[in-house]
Amino acid sequence: MALSHPEATNLTAGAGAGSNRRNARQEEEEEDESSDPVSITSITLRKVPHLREQEHLADLQPVGPNPLDRNPFFHPTDGFYISPYDVILRQAAPAQGKYLAYHRAGPRNQIFFDPCTTKAAIVTCGGLCPGMNTVIRELVVGLWDLYGVRQIYGIQAGYRGFYSHHPGPLHLNPNLVHNWHKRGGTALETSRGGFDLARIVDAIQHHGFDQVYIIGGDGTMRGAVKIFEETRRRKLRVGIAGIPKTVDNDVGIIDRSFGFQTAVEMAQQAIHAAHVEAESAVNGIGLVKLMGRSTGHIALHATLSSRDVDCCLIPETEFYLQGRGGLLEFLEQRLKDKGHAVVVVAEGAGQNLIPRSDAQKQQRDESGNLVFLDVGAWLKSELQQWWARDHPQELFTVKYIDPTYMIRAVPANATDNLYCTLLAHSAIHGVMAGYTGFVSGPINGNYAYIPLTDVAQAKNQVNTNDHKWAWVRSVTNQPDFLGL
Numbered sequence: 001m002a003l004s005h006p007e008a009t010n011l012t013a014g015a016g017a018g019s020n021r022r023n024a025r026q027e028e029e030e031e032d033e034s035s036d037p038v039s040i041t042s043i044t045l046r047k048v049p050h051l052r053e054q055e056h057l058a059d060l061q062p063v064g065p066n067p068l069d070r071n072p073f074f075h076p077t078d079g080f081y082i083s084p085y086d087v088i089l090r091q092a093a094p095a096q097g098k099y100l101a102y103h104r105a106g107p108r109n110q111i112f113f114d115p116c117t118t119k120a121a122i123v124t125c126g127g128l129c130p131g132m133n134t135v136i137r138e139l140v141v142g143l144w145d146l147y148g149v150r151q152i153y154g155i156q157a158g159y160r161g162f163y164s165h166h167p168g169p170l171h172l173n174p175n176l177v178h179n180w181h182k183r184g185g186t187a188l189e190t191s192r193g194g195f196d197l198a199r200i201v202d203a204i205q206h207h208g209f210d211q212v213y214i215i216g217g218d219g220t221m222r223g224a225v226k227i228f229e230e231t232r233r234r235k236l237r238v239g240i241a242g243i244p245k246t247v248d249n250d251v252g253i254i255d256r257s258f259g260f261q262t263a264v265e266m267a268q269q270a271i272h273a274a275h276v277e278a279e280s281a282v283n284g285i286g287l288v289k290l291m292g293r294s295t296g297h298i299a300l301h302a303t304l305s306s307r308d309v310d311c312c313l314i315p316e317t318e319f320y321l322q323g324r325g326g327l328l329e330f331l332e333q334r335l336k337d338k339g340h341a342v343v344v345v346a347e348g349a350g351q352n353l354i355p356r357s358d359a360q361k362q363q364r365d366e367s368g369n370l371v372f373l374d375v376g377a378w379l380k381s382e383l384q385q386w387w388a389r390d391h392p393q394e395l396f397t398v399k400y401i402d403p404t405y406m407i408r409a410v411p412a413n414a415t416d417n418l419y420c421t422l423l424a425h426s427a428i429h430g431v432m433a434g435y436t437g438f439v440s441g442p443i444n445g446n447y448a449y450i451p452l453t454d455v456a457q458a459k460n461q462v463n464t465n466d467h468k469w470a471w472v473r474s475v476t477n478q479p480d481f482l483g484l
């Protein structure tokens, strides 16, 4: 029952049966009656930084009770406001009785920002993802309606927008953003690169922003950590919240990233088209490249939902073309059996197989990400060469579809829209309560605050040893490529 985090000695939990969202005090009480000493050995709380922990802000006091007390649509009753002892457990089934816990997200009874003077900034960075506009919209409407904040600004075109004077921060209000959740992309615009820490924090100071909401992927979150650290180094009173955006679902700790479900749905359409093309040709192969630089979640989920896929290739497992147990042998058999085949390949799969010039090996995008070669185009060419070599007299066709931008540029579906709303509101509640350097996100279905540093490091890869991947292989009956 020991608590590993030295600063949270009040947090103790009882047996882990039932809900994984448990009030630690409640569990402490339960523990006396029905303790199961074997099932839990310790809980480690991943504490989220609070403004008050900074030496120069040690005397910071709440500005008052949460304005939701006076909101006609809310009637806070006992348990409405979240206490610091209310935690979310990360592991539904812990290893060796050890749990990681995170602060539960939601409104606190005291706030540390005066809504009349608060000045909030919102920025979107990196590639597009369905739901970005919904998050922006809900940040604006949430700040305005829940807390009465009126100075809300959109930073345009990513991190560089903080310091480029043209066009400058855009004053946002609920009327302006009213319909944004119905639009794909980001109305604030986005960009890669341009991360100039000193100039970004100078701009935060210059404009007097005391809340900064940063929507972006893994690169953006690494930048957000640096901004958070620099605001502390400069002794600023600024709340920084990250909202993880990654269509690939490659961010760790949280259950899934927003836009992912919309992306899987869109991917189905591409797979369906590839299937129709392949079925309608003699020896037709439909080839679809899906997003996923280091993870194959979209490919995996789309494959399992579609059931038209004959082979799913993801970055987490290697594959090879020639010889026994290779892709070509498998496809030859499929064409013989069915007359057509559908292959789904995640963009990061097979990168090690594609020949590269020295210049290509060095190529990086503006954010410093390695530029991947097009595995779909390479695979198409390999398949065509193979068939021309081995079956020169027989008809054959490969129809290659790359739906990347069609998938990520659409508006979020209903589920993702609701998810974006809860994410944005969770972030606002956390910042208003004085938390900083955190990310809001769902863990086992409950919303939590997670230290930015944890999220910036955590990866979420497909576990190729688990049931889901085994199921993909049994559905497709594809080779395991273990003859490598």
Ligand SMILES: Nc1ncnc2c1ncn2[C@@H]1O[C@H](COP(=O)(O)OP(=O)(O)O)[C@@H](O)[C@H]1O
Binding pocket: 125, 126, 127, 158, 159, 160, 191, 192, 193, 194, 195, 216, 217, 218, 219, 220, 221, 222, 223, 224, 226, 245, 366, 367, 368, 369
């Ligand atoms: N390690 C890093 N430190 C600081 N900023 C970074 C870092 N990596 C990326 N960024 C910045 O974050 C922004 C988005 O990064 P990018 O990798 O393009 O997209 P994503 O955040 O979606 O992964 C860019 O402005 C980029 O300069």
Ligand SMILES: O=P(O)(O)OC[C@H]1O[C@](O)(COP(=O)(O)O)[C@@H](O)[C@@H]1O
Binding pocket: 125, 126, 127, 128, 217, 218, 245, 246, 247, 248, 291, 292, 293, 347, 365, 408
């Ligand atoms: O052409 P762009 O805008 O650089 O984007 C291409 C890349 O963006 C992605 O959607 C990933 O973007 P993020 O890293 O921003 O999430 C990849 O799937 C793709 O490789």
Ligand SMILES: [Mg+2]
Binding pocket: 126, 217, 218, 219
């Ligand atoms: Mg990225």
